[in-house]
Amino acid sequence: MRAGNLKIFGAATLSAVMLAGCGSLIKGEPDxxxxxxxxxxxxxxNRTGTGDPTGFIGNVHKGRDGYRDVYVNETGKEMLSGMGPYLFPAGTVIVKEQFGSKADWEAQKGAQVTVSIKIEDGAGPSTWHWAAGYTGKAGESQFCSGCHTIAAADDYVFTHEKFLSTQ
Known part of the structure; x- marks a missing residue:
C-alpha cells in the first residue's frame, strides 16, 4: 500500500472508531x-392504558391521549398485582412505556420509557429513584417525585391493579 493511501486508510479507520465511540456514548447501555x-x-x-383518570397527567407520559404499558419485576410483582394497600419492597422496578397514539401502541413502535426504582424500604418520595429513558441514569428527581406525591397513599405509584380495575 502506498504511503498516501495508508494515511487515508488510517484516518478513515480512526474516524470510524471515534464515531462508533460517540454513538455508544450517546445511546448508552440500559441499567x-x-x-x-x-x-x-x-x-x-390485554388492557388499554390511556386517558387521564386522575386529572393530573397534563403532558407527562404522552398526556391524556397517550397509551401506556406498565411492566414490573419479580420483586414488586405481588404488590403491584394486588389490591393494596401498597408499600413496595426495596428492589421493585416499574417500567412504563408511553406511546403517542393508539396506532403506535398497537404496533409497539416509538415508545418512550420511564423507570421507577424502589431503592429502600419504607414510605416517602426519597425511597424512589427515577430514570427518563431505557438508557437513562436512575436518580432522585424533584419533577417525578413532585407529581408522584399525588399518589403518596399508594407508595407513590399510580398504575397498580386497584387503579386498573376501575378503568
Whole structure:
C-alpha cells in the first residue's frame, strides 16, 4: 500500500472508531436492573392504558391521549398485582412505556420509557429513584417525585391493579 493511501486508510479507520465511540456514548447501555423488562409481568396485558383518570397527567407520559404499558419485576410483582394497600419492597422496578397514539401502541413502535426504582424500604418520595429513558441514569428527581406525591397513599405509584380495575 502506498504511503498516501495508508494515511487515508488510517484516518478513515480512526474516524470510524471515534464515531462508533460517540454513538455508544450517546445511546448508552440500559441499567442492568431493567435491561430485560420486556420479560417481566406486563400489568397492562390485554388492557388499554390511556386517558387521564386522575386529572393530573397534563403532558407527562404522552398526556391524556397517550397509551401506556406498565411492566414490573419479580420483586414488586405481588404488590403491584394486588389490591393494596401498597408499600413496595426495596428492589421493585416499574417500567412504563408511553406511546403517542393508539396506532403506535398497537404496533409497539416509538415508545418512550420511564423507570421507577424502589431503592429502600419504607414510605416517602426519597425511597424512589427515577430514570427518563431505557438508557437513562436512575436518580432522585424533584419533577417525578413532585407529581408522584399525588399518589403518596399508594407508595407513590399510580398504575397498580386497584387503579386498573376501575378503568
Amino acid at each position: 442492568a436492573r431493567w435491561a430485560d423488562y420486556k420479560s417481566w409481568t406486563k400489568l397492562t396485558e
